[in-house]
Amino acid sequence: xxxxxxxxxxxxxxxxxxxxxxxxxxxxxxxxxxxxxxxxxxxxxxxxxxxxxxxxxxxxxxxxxxxxxxxxxxxxxxxxxxxxxxxxxxxxxxxxxxxxxxxxxxxxxxxxxxxxxxxxxxxxxxxxxxxxxxxxxxxxxxxxxxxxxxxxxxxxxxxxxxxxxxxxxxxxxxxxxxxxxxxxxxxxxxxxxxxxxxxxxxxxxxxxxxxxxxxxxxxxxxxxxxxxxxxxxxxxxxxxxxxxxxxxxxxxxxxxxxxxxxxxxxxxxxxxxxxxxxxxxxxxxxxxxxxxxxxxxxxxxxxxxxxx
Amino acid sequence: xxxxxxxxxxxxxxxxxxxxxxxxxxxxxxxxxxxxxxxxxxxxxxxxxxxxxxxxxxxxxxxxxxxxxxxxxxxxxxxxxxxxxxxxxxxxxxxxxxxxxxxxxxxxxxxxxxxxxxxxxxxxxxxxxxxxxxxxxxxxxxxxxxxxxxxxxxxxxxxxxxxxxxxxxxxxxxxxxxxxxxxxxxxx
Numbered sequence: 157x158x159x160x161x162x163x164x165x166x167x168x169x170x171x172x173x174x175x176x177x178x179x180x181x182x183x184x185x186x187x188x189x190x191x192x193x194x195x196x197x198x199x200x201x202x203x204x205x206x207x208x209x210x211x212x213x214x215x216x217x218x219x220x221x222x223x224x225x226x227x228x229x230x231x232x233x234x235x236x237x238x239x240x241x242x243x244x245x246x247x248x249x250x251x252x253x254x255x256x257x258x259x260x261x262x263x264x265x266x267x268x269x270x271x272x273x274x275x276x277x278x279x280x281x282x283x284x285x286x287x288x289x290x291x292x293x294x295x296x297x298x299x300x301x302x303x304x305x306x307x308x309x310x311x312x313x314x315x316x317x318x319x320x321x322x323x324x325x326x327x328x329x330x331x332x333x334x335x336x337x338x339x340x341x342x343x344x345x346x347x348x349x350x351x352x353x354x355x356x357x358x359x360x361x362x363x364x365x366x367x368x369x370x371x372x373x374x375x376x377x378x379x380x381x382x383x384x385x386x387x388x389x390x391x392x393x394x395x396x397x398x399x400x401x402x403x404x405x406x407x408x409x410x411x412x413x414x415x416x417x418x419x420x421x422x423x424x425x426x427x428x429x430x431x432x433x434x435x436x437x438x439x440x441x442x443x444x445x446x447x448x449x450x451x452x453x454x455x456x457x458x459x460x461x462x463x464x
Numbered sequence: 465x466x467x468x469x470x471x472x473x474x475x476x477x478x479x480x481x482x483x484x485x486x487x488x489x490x491x492x493x494x495x496x497x498x499x500x501x502x503x504x505x506x507x508x509x510x511x512x513x514x515x516x517x518x519x520x521x522x523x524x525x526x527x528x529x530x531x532x533x534x535x536x537x538x539x540x541x542x543x544x545x546x547x548x549x550x551x552x553x554x555x556x557x558x559x560x561x562x563x564x565x566x567x568x569x570x571x572x573x574x575x576x577x578x579x580x581x582x583x584x585x586x587x588x589x590x591x592x593x594x595x596x597x598x599x600x601x602x603x604x605x606x607x608x609x610x611x612x613x614x615x616x617x618x619x620x621x622x623x624x625x626x627x628x629x630x631x632x633x634x635x636x637x638x639x640x641x642x643x644x645x646x647x648x649x650x651x652x
Binding site: 376419424425447448453457 | 469470472473474475510512514551565566567568588589590591593596597599600601603604605606607608610611613614634635638639641642645646648649
């Protein structure tokens with residue numbers, strides 16, 4: 157019983173309320189020994205009594221007790237409660253009055269969308285800062301996981317700076333499509349967004365800055381992976397530098413020739429891409445063509461075909 | 465476009481593709497994608513083929529309409545590209561035969577007056593590639609086909625439906641795969 161009393165007292169002092177241990181013991185003793193209340197029930201009743209008398213919200217008391225495991229962002233699973241340590245990578249525009257903040261949070265293993273609901277009544281988080289999110293719940297929306305910070309969750313700010321890593325992923329397959337918006341493009345000098353028809357969504361008509369990029373679809377026969385190649389990778393894999401591409405476009409009076417050439421040299425071929433996954437895209441850090449098959453795989457498959 | 469996901473390009477050998485004749489749609493919506501179900505249970509809305517373009521012919525009357533024949537170790541695919549597949553039609557118009565080509569396209573079927581179903585491919589893209597790419601495709605297609613044969617016993621809806629409709633002879637397809645794989649050995 158002493159243990160129980162200490163436990164309760166410790167939990168309350170975490171919340172900044174010091175209750176004389178004798179007082180707790182006395183109440184417990186009365187319940188358990190005199191009125192024959194089971195231990196668990198006695199505990200609950202005593203806790204509730206003090207919560208009421210010190211005006212503490214029940215969920216504040218119980219969140220700390222949560223059994224939610226601390227997990228990595230790459231390991232989140234639908235419907236599970238969890239604790240997450242991460243850095244706010246981006247805050248997005250709030251789209252609904254019931255949402256307090258929405259954005260992207262990341263840890264060493266990846267990034268995920270988070271929503272802090274207005275009803276959670278929590279203080280605002282800042283972009284670039286690291287936090288410990290307790291008792292959040294994971295759900296799936298539109299085929300992607302996201303985390304929800306609700307009224308039973310809590311947020312603690314962390315002093316350390318969590319490095320947002322991106323779990324490196326690998327995809328091996330055929331490049332089956334290069335999508336529009338690839339090739340030689342222009343970006344807004346203000347915000348770096350790709351221009352559409354010479355205009356930035358945010359800043360209107362601007363003098364764009366040339367860049368190279370490829371939005372590719374990789375396909376291995378059982379799944380697809382959208383991949384984005386930045387200038388460095390595009391130059392490496394196509395052998396066409398940005399200057400060459402600009403010159404090609406100037407010669408032809410058409411930016412489209414660059415895209416056509418890329419399609420012609422890349423589509424329908426096999427590549428191994430590695431990079432980090434952001435949303436549905438794989439941001440490619442390296443891409444290499446696959447030149448030949450593994451002859452041991454050939455033998456294995458021949459053997460496998462025999463036994464079917 | 466909520467919930468839209470791109471269809472995976474399936475890997476199928478020409479022989480299996482030719483022996484497929486069951487097409488259906490998921491749902492009644494007029495924009496619902498059309499699928500071709502193959503005897504080994506591949507539900508196909510897009511294919512990826514790498515093979516040898518051995519014949520090509522402009523069979524159009526008013527505008528260009530190209531027909532190409534692309535072979536793999538088990539048979540050949542017919543490819544049709546017209547004004548709505550300008551990129552593929554242009555490559556067909558310009559390339560020499562024979563050539564290794566990679567095709568990404570949609571399966572389409574045509575029912576003859578006799579009631580036979582002919583399958584062909586309407587290319588989204590068509591490019592000249594090298595022989596290594598073609599060999600890798602054969603390996604990959606073999607692997608995908610064997611995986612499908614193995615899972616024919618499963619209760620997945622595609623496998624079930626393929627079994628009911630085609631009653632496929634597993635040996636027939638495993639020996640097709642085997643033959644395709646062994647053809648790679650001969651060239652090396």
